[in-house]
Amino acid sequence: MKPFAEIDIENDGNYLKLLSAVSKISGLFSESAVPFINYRVAENIFCKSFKANNLSRSDTAFDADFNSIGIGLKTFISKTNSSTEKVAEFNSLSRDLKNYRGKELALKLGEYRNERINLANRVYNIKSSLYHIVARREKELLLFETDYNRIDIANISSVKSNKASLQFEDGHNFYSFNYSKSTLFRKFIIPENAFKLPIDIIEDPYSLLLDLFSSNQYKSATDKLVKGENYIVLPLYGIKKKEKFVFEKSGLNQWNAGGRKRDIGEIYIPIPIDIHKEFPNFFPERDETFNLEIPTGEVFEAKVCQDNSKALMTNPNKALSDWLLRKVLQLKEGELATIEKLDKLGFDSVIITKNERFEFKIDIMKTDSYNKFWK
Known part of the structure; x- marks a missing residue:
């Protein structure tokens, strides 16, 4: 496909204009002649300009979905023709990775990295992928895809290793892994034909801001995420003796419960009692149906049910298991969901968002997101 800089120019878009505008006020944050752009700002500008689906909230392998193309967005300072940047974190797997060294560790990292990419492909129906890079140098931005x-x-x-890290190649790219941070890095090469966007940093950005806000020509944000008001996070696990585990006969494994005969696709997402206590008005009343949209855009009929409204289920219930157990986790019928499987894929929670029309959406969230939700 064409470079995004070229697409923006051909359509008289706002991407380059917004990148330039943000770069010009770098004096708010730094005295350097190298433009400053926060990575979240770069992600938001890209998604706004190209009407891409912003995936950064779920922290999966991709930052954006542009017409079923998974986009990894990177912005970094580069004084040379290359830069080594973080591409994945494996904190939830750090104890397992400590058991490997040398090429065995490289192979295991490759396995886990590829699993995360495959997961994002399944969740968001991604057909192909690429990195879009914004490299920052003195008085200019370099834009390219790789x-x-x-x-x-x-x-x-x-494969080479020392006390701090492991390095390896795969015939296409150079990688390094930091032991202490459980972080995988990749070297990005800046091509000679990268698009160059000149930047003149404003000398006094403070005066510009004062002029802007004195005019009152702006709208206040109304669609921000507010905990308990328009979003919550739910865990896919329980905790026993400070250790996480997936219930063997309830929750994701409700199909495995005893008693009556159960359908192999019978599952629910647990809703902790603390969610109802702190945010009693987030969900509709028990057994009242509502629409729940999954990341691919498919909409399920859902409800909260069971004692103490402890379960989020869909109708038919098989719709939820087909998505979460079969497509996302890729579990076979009769195979138990486990915390080890969730850790390997890098998520153990889901986020539920809703709008003013009480339309709900669900997406996966990285490991420990439920704990961070309460902080």
Whole structure:
């Protein structure tokens, strides 16, 4: 496909204009001649300009979905023709990764990295992927695209290690892994034909802001996420003796419960009692149906049910299991969901959002998101 800078120019778009505008007020944050752009701002500008679906909230492998193309967005300072940048964190798997060294560790990292990419492909129906890069240099931005390949496990070579890190190649890219931070990095090469956007940083951005807000020509934000008001986070696990576990006979494994005969697709997402206590008006009343949209855009009929409204289910219930157990977790019928499986994929929670029309959406959330929700 064409470079995004070219697409923006051909359609007289706002992407380059917004990048330039944000860069010009870098003096608010730094005295450097290198433009400052916060990575979240860069993500939001991209998604707004190209009407892409912003995936950064769920923190999956991709930052945006542009017409079923998974986009990894990176912005970084680069004084040379390359930069090594973080591409994945494996904090939830750090104890497991400590059991490997050398090429075995490289192979395991390749496996886990590829699993995360495959997960995002399944959740968001991604057909292809690429990285869009905004490299920052003195008085200019360099924009370009590059591959977003899985790690070619069969061709891992040139494995080197020291006390702090591991380095390896896969015939396409160079990677390094930091032991203490459980973080995987990749080297990005800036091509000679990268699009160059000149930037003149404003000398006094403070005066500009004073002029802007004195005019009152702006609208206040009304669609921000407010905890308990338009979003909550639900865990897919329980905790016993400070250790996480997935219930064997309830929740994601409700189909495995005893008593009456159960359908193999019978599951629910647990709603902790604390959610109802703190945010009693978030969900509709028990057994009252509402629409629940999954990341692919498909809409299910859902409700909260069971004692103490402890369960989020769909009708038919199989719709939820087909999405979460079969498509996302890729569990076979009769295979138990486990915390180990969730850790491997890098998520253990879901986020539920709603709008003023009481239309609900669900998406996966990275490991420990439920704990962070309460902080």
